Amino acid sequence: MARMKFLCDAERCIECNACVTACKNENEVPWGINRRRVVTLNDGEMGKERSISMACMHCTDAPCASVCPVECFYTTADAVVLHSKDLCIGCGYCFYACPFGAPQYPQLGNFGGRGKMDKCTFCAGGPEADNTPEEYASYGANRLAEGKLPLCAEMCSTKALLAGDGEIIAAIYKERVVTRGYGSGAWGWSTAYPDSQGV
Amino acid sequence: MATHKPATLIWCMGVTQHTVGTANVRALSILQLALGNIGVEGGGANIFRGHCNVQGATDLGLDVTSLPAYYGLSERAWRHWSRVWDVDYEWVRNRFGKPDMAMEDRQALMEAKGIPTTRWFDAVVADPADVDQPDRLRGMVVFGHGGNTVPRMPEMRAGLEALDLLVVADPHPTTFAVVSERKDGTYLLPIGTQFECSGSRTASNRSLQWGNQIVEPLFESKNDYEAMYLLSKRLGIAEQMFKHIQVDGDAPLAEDILREINRGTWSIGYTGQSPERLKQHMEQQGDFDMVSLRGKPGTTVEGEFYGLPWPCWGTPELKHPGTHVLYNTHEHVMKGGGTFRARFGVERDGETLLAEGSWSVGSEIEDGYPEFTYGILKTLGWDGDLTADELASIQAVGGADPDSVSWAIDLSGGIQRVAMAHGCVPYGNAKARAVAWNLPDPVPVHREPIFSPRPELVAEFPTTEDKRDFRVMNIGHTLQAKAVADKTVESFPLILTSGRLVEYEGGGEETRSNRWLAELQQEMFVEVNPADAARLGVRDGGMVWVFGPSEGKARVKALVTNRVGEGVAFMPFHFAGFWSGESQRAKYPEGADPIVLGDSANACTTYGYDPVTAMHEGKATLCRIEAA
Numbered sequence: 001m002a003r004m005k006f007l008c009d010a011e012r013c014i015e016c017n018a019c020v021t022a023c024k025n026e027n028e029v030p031w032g033i034n035r036r037r038v039v040t041l042n043d044g045e046m047g048k049e050r051s052i053s054m055a056c057m058h059c060t061d062a063p064c065a066s067v068c069p070v071e072c073f074y075t076t077a078d079a080v081v082l083h084s085k086d087l088c089i090g091c092g093y094c095f096y097a098c099p100f101g102a103p104q105y106p107q108l109g110n111f112g113g114r115g116k117m118d119k120c121t122f123c124a125g126g127p128e129a130d131n132t133p134e135e136y137a138s139y140g141a142n143r144l145a146e147g148k149l150p151l152c153a154e155m156c157s158t159k160a161l162l163a164g165d166g167e168i169i170a171a172i173y174k175e176r177v178v179t180r181g182y183g184s185g186a187w188g189w190s191t192a193y194p195d196s197q198g199v
Numbered sequence: 200m201a202t203h204k205p206a207t208l209i210w211c212m213g214v215t216q217h218t219v220g221t222a223n224v225r226a227l228s229i230l231q232l233a234l235g236n237i238g239v240e241g242g243g244a245n246i247f248r249g250h251c252n253v254q255g256a257t258d259l260g261l262d263v264t265s266l267p268a269y270y271g272l273s274e275r276a277w278r279h280w281s282r283v284w285d286v287d288y289e290w291v292r293n294r295f296g297k298p299d300m301a302m303e304d305r306q307a308l309m310e311a312k313g314i315p316t317t318r319w320f321d322a323v324v325a326d327p328a329d330v331d332q333p334d335r336l337r338g339m340v341v342f343g344h345g346g347n348t349v350p351r352m353p354e355m356r357a358g359l360e361a362l363d364l365l366v367v368a369d370p371h372p373t374t375f376a377v378v379s380e381r382k383d384g385t386y387l388l389p390i391g392t393q394f395e396c397s398g399s400r401t402a403s404n405r406s407l408q409w410g411n412q413i414v415e416p417l418f419e420s421k422n423d424y425e426a427m428y429l430l431s432k433r434l435g436i437a438e439q440m441f442k443h444i445q446v447d448g449d450a451p452l453a454e455d456i457l458r459e460i461n462r463g464t465w466s467i468g469y470t471g472q473s474p475e476r477l478k479q480h481m482e483q484q485g486d487f488d489m490v491s492l493r494g495k496p497g498t499t500v501e502g503e504f505y506g507l508p509w510p511c512w513g514t515p516e517l518k519h520p521g522t523h524v525l526y527n528t529h530e531h532v533m534k535g536g537g538t539f540r541a542r543f544g545v546e547r548d549g550e551t552l553l554a555e556g557s558w559s560v561g562s563e564i565e566d567g568y569p570e571f572t573y574g575i576l577k578t579l580g581w582d583g584d585l586t587a588d589e590l591a592s593i594q595a596v597g598g599a600d601p602d603s604v605s606w607a608i609d610l611s612g613g614i615q616r617v618a619m620a621h622g623c624v625p626y627g628n629a630k631a632r633a634v635a636w637n638l639p640d641p642v643p644v645h646r647e648p649i650f651s652p653r654p655e656l657v658a659e660f661p662t663t664e665d666k667r668d669f670r671v672m673n674i675g676h677t678l679q680a681k682a683v684a685d686k687t688v689e690s691f692p693l694i695l696t697s698g699r700l701v702e703y704e705g706g707g708e709e710t711r712s713n714r715w716l717a718e719l720q721q722e723m724f725v726e727v728n729p730a731d732a733a734r735l736g737v738r739d740g741g742m743v744w745v746f747g748p749s750e751g752k753a754r755v756k757a758l759v760t761n762r763v764g765e766g767v768a769f770m771p772f773h774f775a776g777f778w779s780g781e782s783q784r785a786k787y788p789e790g791a792d793p794i795v796l797g798d799s800a801n802a803c804t805t806y807g808y809d810p811v812t813a814m815h816e817g818k819a820t821l822c823r824i825e826a827a
Contacts, residue, residue, distance in 0.1 A: 017701065017702065020719065031714060032718075046761065
């Protein structure tokens with residue numbers, strides 16, 4: 001079975017926000033909720049500006065699932081991390097646990113009530129039956145069930161954002177690195193591996 | 200650039216929106232010529248368009264100096280199009296001018312350049328004696344054009360208020376609808392988007408795609424075609440205008456509109472792209488190579504370029520493949536090859552302007568040659584290749600002088616067909632020119648902007664002389680001298696430039712009304728360099744006033760960033776709905792207001808027009824910024 005992964009090639013991301021717009025339109029994500037966002041570092045600094053598109057990374061050992069007190073998270077056969085909004089109590093633990101800022105909450109109430117958590121589903125819907133109105137209302141599109149990949153990556157104009165079977169996107173990425181002939185191009189590489197050739 | 204070849208050069212409005220816009224474009228084209236990057240795959244001078252079908256609109260006569268397909272406005276051009284439309288030339292001429300005007304005056308008016316979108320308001324507020332037409336501009340119908348994309352908005356506002364009639368035909372009530380204090384005589388016509396009508400659309404690379412209607416026009420909207428038909432009906436010209444276009448109810452048939460375009464646009468080879476061929480390309484997209492854009496071997500579109508980029512010479516039946524790379528002598532003309540056009544005569548100052556030692560693959564004339572006419576075909580002995588029908592058509596067009604009928608006005612396409620059968624390009628084979636003797640600056644030279652940040656350079660590099668052109672006065676030279684004399688730069692020390700954002704498009708009414716895009720850019724801003732911000736006491740995210748050197752001003756958020764250099768400020772031009780810091784939201788019809796409103800960059804931009812195109816100088820002026 002494929003292990004679904006996202007990979008954003010910071011060398012190619014041009015901060016066009018097409019992925020964000022595609023996600024919002026495909027999944028009818030309300031104003032203020034960002035399942036995906038483009039983070040730009042050193043904005044406007046010549047030669048130092050880097051953008052990377054971030055969403056839920058569908059971790060193998062997901063910290064959100066580890067801390068969830070009601071065990072609303074589950075991992076699909078494609079290794080996509082999903083959750084049940086019927087079980088979610090909006091406690092916000094996953095928000096603190098997630099290293100990527102993926103969990104989003106629709107409201108801010110007087111007593112700290114956040115509402116049901118929402119996050120990127122890898123365009124794979126939720127626990128309801130595939131491609132039903134109920135599933136769409138709570139979780140958005142289920143493109144995976146239709147044999148399609150997440151729309152953010154499909155819409156990416158520079159193909160910076162890759163989504164799909166981890167083996168396949170890793171091969172694409174390796175080919176790019178070899179063709180470029182330097183570093184990895186991955187943002188954060190020089191922090192993780194300070195002795196290797198920089199980006 | 201001298202060693203990395205081929206290389207392409209791509210530009211947008213940063214090059215064109217200057218008083219030296221034409222000179223800039225020519226300088227870049229000359230650079231590409233000198234580098235050998237023209238006429239080769241991977242080379243080219245490429246101007247990117249900002250919206251679907253901008254190229255198509257331009258090709259079809261958006262420019263006030265030309266009829267469709269760059270034929271110009273001469274009597275010859277009008278007679279050509281009258282033949283294409285199958286209407287009487289005299290009838291067309293009599294649409295111009297006032298009832299009591301003499302025939303010569305009507306003809307002069309019909310052959311005079313129009314008033315460009317950059318200058319219309321000057322023709323509204325001017326004394327009628329200062330406008331080169333029988334009266335000042337009194338009524339305006341705006342189809343799909345934002346009111347905030349052109350500089351000098353304070354003057355534009357005054358122009359709006361002085362109009363007798365204003366019709367805004369657009370999917371959204373644009374800036375035109377709300378920016379002024381107009382109370383009466385304003386009509387908003389809801390017009391569908393491109394998704395609400397079928398038709399051909401032309402991209403920057405000159406290729407055409409057929410777009411199918413996706414949804415019926417929403418609410419009370421009509422599409423462009425229907426609105427045009429109904430308007431022409433009320434004006435009493437529907438019969439002539441739609442003579443060869445099928446109209447179902449009030450809806451003209453999109454396919455017939457393209458067929459009429461095909462019948463007339465010989466000058467640019469917009470003739471071979473019939474609706475049937477375009478639809479075939481859309482249906483068989485998988486049959487084209489993704490890199491070369493050519494139809495794959497063994498398919499029914501083999502050898503054709505996707506979208507039949509013009510020139511796609513001759514009739515659709517001739518099956519020309521389209522021209523992916525212009526001026527490519529490495530290909531046969533029937534495979535998309537070409538030469539430089541013999542556009543400027545055959546000789547100048549005793550020197551030939553025709554090509555020497557260069558021709559496209561397969562040309563039977565292995566030298567330069569002029570553009571083809573029936574007379575030239577006779578000289579070459581190729582006239583016998585014309586069919587009887589083609590010859591009859593040429594004689595009908597030429598009347599007493601059939602020899603003068605050229606490849607560009609021969610409605611049969613016979614001259615093009617025969618020339619290409621002999622491997623020749625219908626428009627001739629000449630040299631490209633770097634010296635354009637018919638332009639104000641035959642060789643591009645530097646000229647300072649009207650509001651120059653370096654006034655000491657103005658004496659040496661002044662803008663072109665004042666001139667009455669495009670029916671109005673261009674007083675750029677006077678204003679430039681005045682700005683120097685007034686020491687304007689001392690009170691407005693920052694350079695102000697403007698441009699686009701990725702989230703919004705044009706005037707922005709449509710995109711600022713889209714909740715996904717509006718969320719990404721919620722506020723109008725000005726980019727200021729950290730050094731300037733520190734000096735001016737401006738904080739990142741703080742509100743500032745931006746004052747233009749004329750009367751305009753805008754209240755916007757400061758974005759302090761090194762993206763702009765010290766001494767430069769940048770504002771995006773997509774915002775409107777605020778005027779001098781005041782919200783105009785209440786003026787929009789209920790529910791039609793865009794989500795995001797903001798002050799307009801062009802409230803601060805200033806005078807300045809390219810002498811050839813009348814393009815405005817939206818990219819270069821001065822400003823002063825103060826913390827608000």
